[in-house]
Amino acid sequence: MSRQMKLGAFLMATGHHVAAWRHPDVPANAGLDIRHYRHLAQVAEAARFDALFVADSVAAPTGDIASHMARSDHFEPLTLLCALSAVTEHIGLIATATTTYNEPYHVARKFASLDHLSGGRAGWNLVTSDAAAEAQNFGRDQHLGHAERYSRAREFHQVVTGLWDSWADDAFIRDKASGRYYEPSGLHVLNHQGEHFSVKGPLNVARSPQGQPVVVQAGSSETGRDLAAQTAEVVFTAQTSLRNAQAFYRDLKARLADYGRSEDSLKIMPGVFIVVDESAERAWEKFEAFQALVEPQVGVALLGRMLGNFDLSGYPLDGPLPELPLTDSGQRSRQLLLTELAGQEQLTLAQLGRRIAGGRGHYSLVGTPTQIADELQVWFEQGAADGFNVLVPHLPGGLEDVARLLVPELQRRGLFRTEYEGSTLRENLGLQRPANRFQFKQS
Template sequence: MSNIKESAKTERTLHFNLFLDGFGHHLASWRHPDSKLNDTAFVRYLNAAKLAEQGKFDAVFFADSLAVDPNVVKSGKVRGHEVEPLTVLSAIAAQTSHIGLIGTATTTYNEPYHIARKFASLDLISNGRAGWNLVTTDLATEAQNFNIEQHVIHKDRYERAEEFYDVVAGLWKSWDQDAIIRDKEKGIFFDLNKLHQLNHKGKYFSVAGPLNVTPSPQGSPIVVQAGSSERGKNLAARTANVIFTAQPNFDSARAFYQDVKNRLKQHHRNENELAVLPGLYVIVAKTQQEAEQKQRILDDLIEEDVGLGLLGRMLGNFDLSKLDVNAALPPLEVTQTGQQSRQELFTKLGREQGWTVKQLYQRVAAGRGHFSLIGTPEYIADQIEYWFKHEAADGFNIMPALIPDGVKDFVELVIPILQQRNLFRTAYTGSTLREHYGIAFH
């Protein structure tokens, strides 16, 4: 661990999102003896969300894709996405009271009006707890579900995303917060002067507006961004309240943190207007040996073709089926259809660690290249505190190996330690997601 002088800011406290995905974040989690395959996805996610709310998490977080991964189609050994995020988040909203609800929606194969309307509706349903995770599509096969044979290249995806955000943000400002009057006697439902037409005309979109959904108690949903390429970091610095990033170690995380925070100045924003949350794959147990055994059980359930399929997807939609898994990963051309930042991360990780292809796909199968902690509650709390106090993170997107059991372990074993150290809230002080993050009303 790097020896960096202590630079804690006492006014800061940690932020945690719970990243909900399948039966857990390990690729083989569904095969684990404790995974209850007969439970519906909604029951599993609702139970996990309630545990996260019990632990005073800021939000639950859902990824999404608009196609079945080819790795799933070819093998039949890997589950696909089970539910559409906004549908399940709306259902979770009805059975929770404080936890934020962040869903992913791509700007590549959607229209701004649809996205603005859906997230504004979730925000109203939840009384101000919604967040939009703005992404560009890295799964190339999504194109074929939207009348397109070839996936949009990286540069064009981000150019479209920039304008997409502007349209959505503009639509969310259609109604002033006090526009709705509901005056029965005068017969006036809203103040016409407080309804605004967008009239956007750009390279990709022509949208008149206004939006036909009124504001929530937090004004509009928060924006999360999950790209770590140059274009992704620039987009986050301009638009996002939270950035989700994959950083395998402290040094890369701290460099990323400083880089993104410095970019905020170009957009006249302060450091506290963007929270940096690296992903954290976690297995916690009362002893180190028990935690490592939990990881070994999962790793032993990964089949070779499944591991290669996932690695190929994460490297940028490459077919790796002919590779020798006991050799090093060969050089690959820069992907134009996948995530360039993720390709760079895995290639560099494999080279620096001297890993074989098999060792690399085992790492990917666990944490998808994110920071991983496997150990005791105290060890995990110490690492979280170190990253936080030395400004490598403002918190973490928690990625349990198993759901909901891993959530329960983290909430019951790690959260109390962080609360005792005054690093994390013991009670919610507000009811909206903006209040949880300390983000100004918008």
């Protein structure tokens, strides 16, 4: 069968558009409504999406502008996905968990547990935290700097995956006759001692159905790409143009050889913000209805956050984007992308804030199923993407539109599955089940 694209449904409470919660079709309390999420999961699964994807921040935005956004209360991703694992059967469940304000044992344990709960559908989106405010919830005044976050992330990944291999696949024999619950020779104690962590192990969860949950990564700076080349199996990235996306794709795939990995072992999935309707006119009307609800200061506050945690409230709304230092606390790749966009199109601060109010700088498509499928097909066939993480302006409506209108068009073109290939996230993504890295003396 010819290569097909992978699709993630990037869920976010009321939707990705910063003003979505104010729209009459959107339940404003969606962030903490399990029925809302259950519906989203079932819509995405019926459409054969590879996975649900949930981002995270371990801090609540506060202040006057934050009080105009629906971003200060939402479910914690792992517990949410555990609940959704019970009402779905096929779809992958990818939760974000930061390596900056967590301990590896906790993360290894919880994701292994989700992998068991869901029958092999867990994925871990490994991030280094791009919200500086998180520091103050974890005993620090200042967020860790970019380089240190990545150094910690690398070792964090090593420990987590080491813990996931604590047990041979068949270590738990649970033999009632002999009274032996596990085979001692199938146990590996990690005894990790490193710069950031000291973790003895083993994990108190048997090796999980996928061997290891799928590791997703979402940093795109130089350091982020290098970590991804070494450790990630899926990369989520923000790209604004085909040319940039192709360059990113080529660069990241080329780095895999340095780590002895094949190009197939890493799937690159740019985010794409989609507003689809039967006619282009209606799709644009729908999009503009959200845009009309954006308060300029809210757009600019979102912009400041996405540029890497800058307060832009002192700058004139109709002036240009000010020169900012390279962010140490936020996403360098997104800072570069948004600065480039402002320069290329000569946008004022308010215009740029409005521009990113929906897709936060991700590639944005508004149009008919044919128009959108044409664009996705080009990216997919011309070396820019293995699939897409789909962002929609509002939920549940935006996802229902994609499932009803766009997915059938992609299927008609043979670009997307009509049935799940396997029962685990790995099988559906076309990723191998990793062998245990430790040698066990079992027969």
